[in-house]
Amino acid sequence: MKLSAKSSLSMDANQEDRAQAIRDALRDAIVDRRLAPGTKLSEAEVGALFDVSRTVVRYALQMLAFEGLVHSERNRGAFVSNPTPEDARQVFASRRLIEAGIVAEAARRLTKADVAAFRRHLEEEDRYKASRGPEARRAEIKASGDFHIMLARVAGNAILEKFMDELVARSSLVIALYGRSGVSSCGHDDHALILEALQTGDVERATEMMLHHIGHIEADLDLRTGESLTLKEALNL
Amino acid sequence: MKLSAKSSLSMDANQEDRAQAIRDALRDAIVDRRLAPGTKLSEAEVGALFDVSRTVVRYALQMLAFEGLVHSERNRGAFVSNPTPEDARQVFASRRLIEAGIVAEAARRLTKADVAAFRRHLEEEDRYKASRGPEARRAEIKASGDFHIMLARVAGNAILEKFMDELVARSSLVIALYGRSGVSSCGHDDHALILEALQTGDVERATEMMLHHIGHIEADLDLRTGESLTLKEALNL
DNA sequence: AAATAAGCTAGTGTATGCAATAAGGCCGCA
DNA sequence: TGCGGCCTTATTGCATACACTAGCTTATTT
Numbered sequence: 001m002k003l004s005a006k007s008s009l010s011m012d013a014n015q016e017d018r019a020q021a022i023r024d025a026l027r028d029a030i031v032d033r034r035l036a037p038g039t040k041l042s043e044a045e046v047g048a049l050f051d052v053s054r055t056v057v058r059y060a061l062q063m064l065a066f067e068g069l070v071h072s073e074r075n076r077g078a079f080v081s082n083p084t085p086e087d088a089r090q091v092f093a094s095r096r097l098i099e100a101g102i103v104a105e106a107a108r109r110l111t112k113a114d115v116a117a118f119r120r121h122l123e124e125e126d127r128y129k130a131s132r133g134p135e136a137r138r139a140e141i142k143a144s145g146d147f148h149i150m151l152a153r154v155a156g157n158a159i160l161e162k163f164m165d166e167l168v169a170r171s172s173l174v175i176a177l178y179g180r181s182g183v184s185s186c187g188h189d190d191h192a193l194i195l196e197a198l199q200t201g202d203v204e205r206a207t208e209m210m211l212h213h214i215g216h217i218e219a220d221l222d223l224r225t226g227e228s229l230t231l232k233e234a235l236n237l
Numbered sequence: 238m239k240l241s242a243k244s245s246l247s248m249d250a251n252q253e254d255r256a257q258a259i260r261d262a263l264r265d266a267i268v269d270r271r272l273a274p275g276t277k278l279s280e281a282e283v284g285a286l287f288d289v290s291r292t293v294v295r296y297a298l299q300m301l302a303f304e305g306l307v308h309s310e311r312n313r314g315a316f317v318s319n320p321t322p323e324d325a326r327q328v329f330a331s332r333r334l335i336e337a338g339i340v341a342e343a344a345r346r347l348t349k350a351d352v353a354a355f356r357r358h359l360e361e362e363d364r365y366k367a368s369r370g371p372e373a374r375r376a377e378i379k380a381s382g383d384f385h386i387m388l389a390r391v392a393g394n395a396i397l398e399k400f401m402d403e404l405v406a407r408s409s410l411v412i413a414l415y416g417r418s419g420v421s422s423c424g425h426d427d428h429a430l431i432l433e434a435l436q437t438g439d440v441e442r443a444t445e446m447m448l449h450h451i452g453h454i455e456a457d458l459d460l461r462t463g464e465s466l467t468l469k470e471a472l473n474l
Numbered sequence: 475a476a477a478t479a480a481g482c483t484a485g486t487g488t489a490t491g492c493a494a495t496a497a498g499g500c501c502g503c504a
Numbered sequence: 505t506g507c508g509g510c511c512t513t514a515t516t517g518c519a520t521a522c523a524c525t526a527g528c529t530t531a532t533t534t
Contacts (some may be wrong), residue, residue, distance in 0.1 A: 017311065018518090043486070053519045054486085055292075062296060066303045068396075074254065075486055075525050090394045097338035097397070105330075158324075159305075159331045159407075163400055170396075255488090280516070290489045291516085312495050312516055 019059035022050050026060060030069050030080055031145065031172040032138045037082045041070065067166045069173065081173055085223040088174040092218045095167050096211055098160060099148065103194070103210045105155040107203045114154050118195050121147060125191065145172060147191050171217070178221040190216060256296035259287050263297060267306050267317055268382065268409040269375045274319040278307065304403045306410065318410055322460040325411040329455045332404050333448055335397060336385065340431070340447045342392040344440045351391050355432050358384060362428065382409060384428045408454070415458040427453060 026046070029035045041061060043054040050057070061078045064070035072078045083091070121143065128140035145168040152164035190213035197206035263283070266272045278298060280291040287294070298315040301307035309315045320328070362384070365377035382405040389401035427450035434443035 044484095055518055055520090058296075058486090059299060062299060063303065066300065076527095077486065087395075090396050093342075093394055094396045094400075097335065101334035157327045157330055159327050159404070160334070163331075167396070281514095292488055292490090295516095313497090314516065 018050070018052055019056045019063070022046065022052070022057060022060040023063045025050070026064060027067075027069060027169065028142075030064075031169050032142060033172070033176045034138075035080050037080050037173060037177055039080045041078045041080065043077070068170055081170075083170065083174050083177060085178065087170075088178060088218075088221060088223055091167060091170045091174055092214060094163075095171065096214050098163055098167065099151075099210050099214065100207050102152050102155040102157075102160055102164065103198070103206050104203050105157065106151050107198050107201060107206055109154055109156055110198055115195070115199060118147075118150065121150060122189075122192055122195065141172060141175070144191070145169075151194075174221065175217070178223055180220055180222050255287070255289055256293045256300070259283065259289070259294060259297035260300045262287075263301060264304075264306060264406065265379075267301075268406050269379060270409070270413045271375075272317050274317050274410060274414055276317045278315045278317065280314070305407055318407075320407065320411050320414060322415065324407075325415055325455075325458060325460055328404060328407045328411055329451060331400075332408065332451050335400055335404065336388075336447050336451065337444050339389050339392040339394075339397055339401065340435070340443045341440050342394065343388050344435050344438060344443055346391055346393055347435055352432070352436060355384075355387065358387060359426075359429055359432065378409060378412070381428070382406075388431075411458065412454070415460055417457055417459050 026035070026041070035041075043057045043061070046060075047054050047057045061070055061072065065072045065078065069081055070078050071081045125140065125143045125147070128136050128143055131139075148168050149161075149164060152161040155161070190209065194206055194209045194213065197203075197209050263272070263278070272278075280294045280298070283297075284291050284294045298307055298309065302309040302315065306318055307315045308318045358380070362377065362380045365373050365380055368376075385405050386398070386401060389398040392398070427446065431443055431446045431450065434446050
C-alpha cells in the first residue's frame with residue numbers, strides 16, 4: 001500500500017475535511033488499480049499513512065462502502081470490493097440506462113467551451129494511449145472514465161452526476177477484475193465519435209454510439225463464473 | 238422530535254448495527270415528514286434519544302448525508318435537507334430516466350408471486366387512501382413510495398434499486414416542501430394501471446404509464462422560485 | 475497423530491474527553 | 505437608542521481509551 005505521495009499533498013491543501021481527502025486518495029488508488037480487489041484496508045494502517053486517528057479513517061471507509069468500492073464486514077474490517085460477474089453485469093446495465101439519458105441531456109446543453117474542454121481531454125487520452133508502461137495505462141483508464149464524468153457534468157443534473165461517479169468507479173474495479181485486454185482498447189476512438197455526434201446535435205446517433213461504446217467495454221470482459229467458486233464446489237464433491 | 242417509539246424497538250432487535258437502525262429511524266421520520274426540512278439534528282440530542290454515543294449518531298448522519306436526505310455543514314451540524322426547486326426538478330428528471338428502465342426490466346422478470354405481492358400492496362394503499370387523518374396520510378405517502386421501491390426490487394438490479402431508494406426518499410422531501418394537494422391524489426390509480434400493463438407484458442404501455450405517473454406527481458408541485466430567494470433579491474435592489 | 479477446545483492476540487465497535495469553532499448574548503460607545 | 509465588538513457557551517471535530525469479537529496458536533486428550 002503506497003499512498004504516501006498523496007497524503008502530505010492533500011493535508012496542507014485541505015484543512016477543511018481530512019476524511020474526504022483520505023476518501024479521495026483511497027478512491028483514486030482503487031480506481032487506478034493500485035489497490036487490488038480484496039485488499040484489506042486496516043483502520044490503523046491507513047490512519048498511520050495519513051497521520052490521522054482511526055475515527056477519521058472510519059469516515060472515509062464508510063463513504064467508500066456507500067459507493068460500493070469497499071466492502072465492510074462487522075468486526076472484520078473493510079476490504080476493497082470484489083464484484084461478482086453478476087455485479088459487473090448490473091453495473092453496465094445501469095450505465096446503459098443512465099448514460100443514454102445523460103447523452104440526450106448533454107446534447108441539449110453542450111456549449112462551445114464544453115467542446116473545447118472535451119477536445120483537450122481527448123488529446124490527453126490519446127497521449128496516454130500512445131505511451132507505454134503501466135503508469136500510462138493507469139492514467140489512460142482514469143482519463144477514459146473522466147470522459148464519462150465530464151459528460152455527466154455537462155448534462156447538468158447533480159444527482160445523475162453522482163450516480164455516474166459511482167458507476168464509473170465501480171466499472172474500474174470490474175475491469176480490473178475481469179478485463180481481458182486491459183483497457184477498452186478495441187482499437188477505436190469511441191469517445192471522439194460520441195463527441196462528434198453531440199456536436200452535430202444528432203442525439204440519436206450519439207446515444208447509439210454511447211451504447212455501442214459501453215457494449216465494447218463490456219464485451220472486453222471475461223465474465224465466466226469465477227474459478228474460486230468452481231474450485232470450492234469441486235472440493236466439496 | 239419524537240422518535241422515542243422506534244428506539245427501544247429497534248435496539249433489541251438489531252444488536253448488529255445500531256448506526257443503521259438510527260439511520261432507518263431518522264430516514265423514516267424524514268420521509269414521513271415528522272421531521273421538517275431544515276430541522277437541526279443535534280448529535281447529542283439524537284444520541285440521548287437512542288441511548289448511544291455521538292460516535293454512532295455521526296455515522297448515521299453521515300449515511301443520510303450521502304443519500305441527500307441530510308445536509309451537513311462543517312462545525313455547524315446536520316440539518317434535514319431543504320431541496321431547491323432545481324433540486325426537485327433533477328430528482329424527477331432522474332426518476333423518469335431510471336424508472337423507465339426499471340419498468341422495462343421488471344416487465345421481463347415479473348412473477349406471479351410478485352403480482353400477488355403488488356396486489357396486496359395496492360389494497361393497503363387503498364385502505365390508507367380511504368382513511369382520514371394525518372396519520373393515514375403519512376402512511377399513504379410511504380406506501381406510495383414503497384410501490385416504486387418494490388418495482389425496483391423486481392427489476393433485479395441492486396444498483397438501480399439503491400438509486401431508487403435514494404430518489405424515492407428525496408421525492409418525499411420535495412413533496413413535503415412543494416406539494417400542493419398533499420399527496421399524489423390526482424384522483425387516479427396510476428399504480429394499478431402500471432401493474433396491469435406489466436401483467437399483460439405491454440412494456441411500452443407500462444413505461445408510458447410510469448412516465449405519466451411521475452408527471453402527475455411533479456405537476457402537483459409548486460416549483461415557483463422560493464419566496465426566500467425572491468425576497469433576498471428584492472432587498473438587494 | 476489428529477482433532478478439539480481454550481487462551482491469546484490483533485483489530486474493530488463504542489464511549490468519552492479535550493480542543494476548536496460558530497452562534498448568541500452582553501456591554502460599551504456613539 | 506441603535507450599532508458594533510468582545511466574550512461566553514453550546515456544539516462539533518478529532519483523538520484516545522476501553523470493550524468486545526474473530527481468528528489463530530497452542531496444548532491437551534483420545
